[in-house]
Amino acid sequence: xxxxxxxxxxxxxxxxxxxxxxxxxxxxxxxxxxxxxxxxxxxxxxxxxxxxxxxxxxxxxxxxxxxxxxxxxxxxxxxxxxxxxxxxxxxxxxxxxxxxxxxxxxxxxxxxxxxxxxxxxxxxxxxxxxxxxxxxxxxxxxxxxxxxxxxxxxxxxxxxxxxxxxxxxxxxxxxxxxxxxxxxxxxxxxxxxxxxxxxxxxxxxxxx
Numbered sequence: 001x002x003x004x005x006x007x008x009x010x011x012x013x014x015x016x017x018x019x020x021x022x023x024x025x026x027x028x029x030x031x032x033x034x035x036x037x038x039x040x041x042x043x044x045x046x047x048x049x050x051x052x053x054x055x056x057x058x059x060x061x062x063x064x065x066x067x068x069x070x071x072x073x074x075x076x077x078x079x080x081x082x083x084x085x086x087x088x089x090x091x092x093x094x095x096x097x098x099x100x101x102x103x104x105x106x107x108x109x110x111x112x113x114x115x116x117x118x119x120x121x122x123x124x125x126x127x128x129x130x131x132x133x134x135x136x137x138x139x140x141x142x143x144x145x146x147x148x149x150x151x152x153x154x155x156x157x158x159x160x161x162x163x164x165x166x167x168x169x170x171x172x173x174x175x176x177x178x179x180x181x182x183x184x185x186x187x188x189x190x191x192x193x194x195x196x197x198x199x200x201x202x203x204x205x206x207x208x
Contacts (some may be wrong), residue, residue: 009175013166018068024062026085026194033088036154040183042099044147045107048116051087051098051125051133052083056118057082059110092130099134099146107205112207119204123197134190137201145185153183 003026017025036091041048047056060074089096105122108115126133152160159179170176191199 003020009172010169011166012169013204014068016165018064018070020113021070021072021074022065023074023081024080025111026078030085030159032154035084036094036096038095038155040097040099040151040180041146042151042183042186043103044101045070046100046109047104048100049082050089051107051122052079052082052086053114053118053121054079054083055114056109059114063109079152086186089131091127091202094130095147096128096131097183097187098131099183099190101136102138103147103199105135106206116204116207119200119207122200125194126200132192133196134187134192134194136186136190140189143189145182145189146201148186151179151183153179156180 017028038049041050046052046060048056052060058075058079060071061078065075067072068159088094105119122133125131132156150162150181152162153176156176157171159176161170173174190196
């Protein structure tokens with residue numbers, strides 16, 4: 001782990017974070033989840049971890065294990081730990097603002113059954129009172145923000161960015177504010193409620 005120049009950030013390579021396996025990595029976030037009241041997450045590539053079913057999470061983590069060439073694959077155990085950690089989404093005392101690009105609904109991880117279960121779960125999760133699920137349609141014209149890297153924002157204190165080689169945590173207030181601005185602009189292009197559900201149902205139909 002090292003700090004990046006001129007900012008309050010930490011840069012940690014994934015090869016260091018996963019050297020003890022994928023399940024311990026899931027457990028490192030439990031305390032942060034317990035301490036956070038407002039979660040803001042944006043993803044242009046995958047379902048946010050908080051919304052992943054166990055089958056989808058296992059498919060994602062198997063890919064990670066293969067890419068990182070881990071000496072052992074504990075993706076199944078890690079998927080269960082991820083789902084357990086994500087139960088925080090049912091806490092009505094917290095708020096979850098979750099954004100994805102429409103393309104995420106069509107990026108197939110796992111087989112058709114896994115994807116169908118994942119998409120169906122989105123419809124369930126969207127009905128939770130603490131959850132705001134926004135989907136940015138592929139047909140959006142004159143975008144004010146292009147698709148960005150995966151962003152996890154915890155309250156107004158921490159932004160976590162996932163890169164291919166590393167994870168970057170940012171706490172510098174001026175930088176955090178910039179990411180919050182980007183998130184709000186991304187959210188301004190998203191559809192919610194019935195319009196979002198229509199896009200999910202459309203993706204489900206393509207699996208048949």
